[in-house]
Amino acid sequence: MRIITIDGGSGPAEALTLAERPDPTPGPGQVLIRVHAAGVNRPDLLQRIGAYPPPPGASEVLGLEVSGEIEAVGDGVSRWQVGDRVFALLGGGGYADKAVVDARHVLPIPEGLDFVQAAALPETVFTVFTNVFEAGGLKAGETLLIHGATSGIGVTAIQMAKAAGAKVIATSRGAEKAAAAKALGADISLDAKTDDLAAAIAEAGGADVVLDMVGRDYAELNLKALKPGGRWVVIATLTGSLAEVDLMRIMVKRLTLTGSTLRARHADEKARLTAAVETTALPWIASGAVRPPIHATFPLEKAADAHRALEAGDHVGKIMLTT
Structure with a gap:
């Protein structure tokens, strides 16, 4: 062979x-x-x-x-x-x-x-299922925030979250990718190059679960975006794996920070x-x-x-x- x-x-x-x-x-x-x-x-x-x-x-x-x-x-x-x-x-x-x-x-x-x-x-569906639905506990009626929404993992996460009855906020880089995420079913699709992500996510009511493939550069954004009781799931660190996180804010908002490899x-x-x-x-x-x-x-x-x-x-x- x-x-x-x-x-x-x-x-x-x-x-x-x-x-x-x-x-x-x-x-x-x-x-x-x-x-x-x-x-x-x-x-x-x-x-x-x-x-x-x-x-x-x-x-x-x-x-x-x-x-x-x-x-x-x-x-x-x-x-x-x-x-x-x-x-x-x-x-x-x-x-x-x-x-x-x-x-x-x-x-x-x-x-x-x-x-x-x-x-x-296999790689995308299994990864999304174990991280978003098992570790993240996403349920119908909740909101999933996806960073890197037009990646293989991201497009699958959009579709699986919508199939489960959740709302999706997607972030990606560039107007063309933002339009693609919207076409795939994202309720709100944001362009990380031009949009004020923190303001737009707050206006949408925040997120119950964050699927994070960005890492360090979005750590502060994720802390702001998550609702009380929210779950932050890290599966990749494209901008770096070392981030400064205010643990008191995790305590006050009762957040869960987790991650995994498959x-x-x-x-x-x-x-x-x-x-x-x-x-x-x-x-x-x-x-x-x-x-x-x-x-x-x-x-x-x-x-x-x-x-x-x-x-x-x-x-x-x-x-x-x-x-």
Whole structure:
């Protein structure tokens, strides 16, 4: 099978190389997926430059989400059969023609979705579900504030929050991105380049939950934006991870500050999360309420071009690879 290897150098063209490897074999409790599409995510960029190594036991090949068809099943797997159309969350190994994955981390592709659309789902849907709905406790009638609203995570968060009956305030950089977030369902979409974010969020009544992918530069904004009892969930720190926070204001407003990563979680925890996503979020996907837009698609051998597109930051939605 073909894979993308990291062969040194930090730039995409220097680091990412197409290579051949023997086909993998699924072990007990695993399935082998013939990959049709794979998502490209910011953790892939970090791993490429050596800043985000795979957890112990995970493939060193890039790629955290795929879709495709089951090609083989390991011992003890009863749910999945050869030929099933599926999408899956991986610890690594998605930039390849074939990928082995824990059978418990696999979900069926709903009718009406193609392989590219399906591969855009696992990393974003699982991340939003565990952070916004589990850690953040977002409920119908509450308000979710999303920073970085036109990223792959952001567009999915808009749609999932609306499907759950919540109000969405979105922030993004530039009028075009603000318009895109509005078109995707955000009730209020703000341009971080020109709008007074703090004033606009206050006028809208504040937020119950903040999904923060910005980090340091928005720490003060988030403290102001949150209502009493609000939840601030950090999943990325694009402007830096060290921020000065007034703890007294957290106490007075009874705020919860939390955050998480997904990749390093134990396989059993990912299995629990997969089952929860299937129960709650898969019906939203099947109905069409959650359908993240695809910004661009590249063939596997053009993975370097896909990384450059993600690094440019001009995308709205997901960047994908196909095999």
